[in-house]
Amino acid sequence: MRHSGFSTLLYKEVLRFWKVASQTVAAPVLTALLYLLIFSHVLEGHVKVHGVAYTAFLIPGLVMMSVLQNAFANSSSSLIQSKVTGNIVFVLLPPISYLEFFLAYVLASVVRGVVVGTGVLLATFWFAPLTFAEPWWILVFALMGGAILGSLGVIAGIWADKFDQLAAFQNFLIMPLTFLSGVFYSINSLPPFWQQVSHWNPVFYMIDGFRHGFFGVSDASPWLSLAVVGACLALLTVFTLNLLKRGYKLRA
Amino acid sequence: MSAAIRIQQVSKRFGSTQALDRVDLEVQQGEFFGLLGPNGAGKTTLISALAGLVRADSGSLTVMGHDVQGDYRAARRHLGVVPQELVFDPFFTVRESLKIQSGYFGISDNDSWIDEILENLGLASKANANMRMLSGGMKRRVLVAQALVHRPPVIVLDEPTAGVDVELRQTLWAFIRRLNEAGHTIVLTTHYLEEAENLCTRIAMLKAGRVVALDTTANLLRRFSVHALRLRTGGALPAELARDGAESGGWWSFPFDGFDQVETLLARIRAAGCRIDDLEIGKPDLEEVFVRVMQGPPQGQAN
Numbered sequence: 124m125r126h127s128g129f130s131t132l133l134y135k136e137v138l139r140f141w142k143v144a145s146q147t148v149a150a151p152v153l154t155a156l157l158y159l160l161i162f163s164h165v166l167e168g169h170v171k172v173h174g175v176a177y178t179a180f181l182i183p184g185l186v187m188m189s190v191l192q193n194a195f196a197n198s199s200s201s202l203i204q205s206k207v208t209g210n211i212v213f214v215l216l217p218p219i220s221y222l223e224f225f226l227a228y229v230l231a232s233v234v235r236g237v238v239v240g241t242g243v244l245l246a247t248f249w250f251a252p253l254t255f256a257e258p259w260w261i262l263v264f265a266l267m268g269g270a271i272l273g274s275l276g277v278i279a280g281i282w283a284d285k286f287d288q289l290a291a292f293q294n295f296l297i298m299p300l301t302f303l304s305g306v307f308y309s310i311n312s313l314p315p316f317w318q319q320v321s322h323w324n325p326v327f328y329m330i331d332g333f334r335h336g337f338f339g340v341s342d343a344s345p346w347l348s349l350a351v352v353g354a355c356l357a358l359l360t361v362f363t364l365n366l367l368k369r370g371y372k373l374r375a
Numbered sequence: 376m377s378a379a380i381r382i383q384q385v386s387k388r389f390g391s392t393q394a395l396d397r398v399d400l401e402v403q404q405g406e407f408f409g410l411l412g413p414n415g416a417g418k419t420t421l422i423s424a425l426a427g428l429v430r431a432d433s434g435s436l437t438v439m440g441h442d443v444q445g446d447y448r449a450a451r452r453h454l455g456v457v458p459q460e461l462v463f464d465p466f467f468t469v470r471e472s473l474k475i476q477s478g479y480f481g482i483s484d485n486d487s488w489i490d491e492i493l494e495n496l497g498l499a500s501k502a503n504a505n506m507r508m509l510s511g512g513m514k515r516r517v518l519v520a521q522a523l524v525h526r527p528p529v530i531v532l533d534e535p536t537a538g539v540d541v542e543l544r545q546t547l548w549a550f551i552r553r554l555n556e557a558g559h560t561i562v563l564t565t566h567y568l569e570e571a572e573n574l575c576t577r578i579a580m581l582k583a584g585r586v587v588a589l590d591t592t593a594n595l596l597r598r599f600s601v602h603a604l605r606l607r608t609g610g611a612l613p614a615e616l617a618r619d620g621a622e623s624g625g626w627w628s629f630p631f632d633g634f635d636q637v638e639t640l641l642a643r644i645r646a647a648g649c650r651i652d653d654l655e656i657g658k659p660d661l662e663e664v665f666v667r668v669m670q671g672p673p674q675g676q677a678n
Binding site for chain 1: 389423426427428429430447448449451452454456458460462463464465466467472475476477478479480481483521525
């Protein structure tokens with residue numbers, strides 16, 4: 124019986140990172156744990172945000188940052204590796220549509236993001252009393268944020284011809300956007316100018332909305348965050364699908 | 376019955392290079408077809424266009440009657456391509472690679488066919504080995520296996536024997552021949568011309584993106600190549616004889632069309648008083664045809 128190649132491509136993309144889970148899951152969980160230990164050691168007792176103890180405030184930020192960074196890493200590194208080694212041809216020869224291609228890579232990225240995020244949560248939640256005030260927001264922002272970064276990963280993986288180009292994309296775009304998004308602080312604590320700047324960073328809304336799900340309070344309204352994140356996702360989806368449809372750098 | 380492959384007026388330009396220039400080609404079902412040409416002639420571009428890896432600037436390509444752009448799903452299901460580059464996915468074992476490839480084509484329970492391919496390609500003992508652990512020759516076999524998982528009626532092999540040892544070549548050709556006998560259409564590119572001569576019933580030669588010869592292998596050999604009487608003599612040949620032949624490495628070569636000419640030639644040599652030390656009759660081969668076709672000016676579409 125014939126089915127669509129989509130499910131196999133999704134399965135293969137998940138299997139790919141799962142086979143090297145020590146690098147793709149355990150390592151980012153450890154990194155997040157180290158951030159937590161260092162920052163909470165320095166700042167716990169000094170800082171309270173929205174009336175929440177600093178460590179508790181930090182945990183959702185670290186979880187979401189891990190979701191986002193790993194979602195990006197999954198699609199981008201899979202694609203660049205396949206392009207550089209040439210085995211991308213195995214995916215291009217079968218009857219897989221560009222829509223199926225997009226969905227498989229993005230969903231696998233979301234899976235990796237959620238797996239790592241869950242790992243970070245499990246490794247950190249017993250450091251501070253954590254609440255799950257409005258859990259639906261947690262899920263919605265994790266999935267949408269993962270999809271946005273997974274989609275960016277598809278773009279970066281297709282655009283980059285070499286690993287250092289991908290590293291540049293990651294270091295000069297993804298890292299600043301995620302670090303300057305309120306993972307480690309509330310943007311209300313920033314000077315007015317930087318508060319304004321942060322409001323132009325879509326990652327801020329992903330983290331803020333995600334955090335709202337835990338504490339029921341946030342810098343921005345979760346509905347505004349949802350609108351911004353939803354618009355970003357829609358825009359990126361259209362852009363990425365258009366690239367794939369044209370066969371940009373994949374089908375000359 | 377639709378042609379296995381129909382290529383009509385296909386052109387493709389990469390920057391300033393005209394990779395394909397109004398190529399017309401038709402391969403019938405069940406043929407064993409050879410696509411020959413020097414490096415850069417456009418063979419791989421043509422195959423890539425057929426496989427949807429490259430989009431032609433103009434013209435149309437069909438596989439078993441399915442347009443490779445408009446009806447790409449059906450076209451790709453009917454086509455199996457063995458790429459020229461030795462590519463593999465280092466994350467998986469041989470069997471995993473083949474199961475995944477089957478899944479891409481929408482086939483979930485393919486184990487018995489996978490076992491059959493593994494057996495036929497001498498890969499059965501490596502089924503559970505990781506791709507990274509395989510030798511180059513073994514990786515090449517897996518590439519062939521991956522192209523066959525969905526039992527494509529049309530199989531394209533892009534230089535499958537480049538840098539491959541004798542044993543694999545023989546295993547591979549025996550298997551491909553069986554597939555051909557079972558009705559699969561085979562298209563082959565190779566630099567080993569004796570392979571093409573032995574295997575292919577029809578051949579197209581490409582040069583600078585154009586088809587410069589297209590005929591049955593037998594006709595090409597007849598048309599472009601001739602028999603030659605090759606001999607080594609004790610003394611120098613008189614000028615009137617030397618004019619008709621060519622000397623290389625102590626051997627004189629005299630081309631002839633019919634065997635009755637051999638007698639005349641030998642009589643002339645005897646009459647000139649030359650002693651013949653060694654003598655053989657050279658058969659026409661595809662290499663000679665190839666060299667002649669490539670040296671000649673582009674003739675447009677032959678045939």
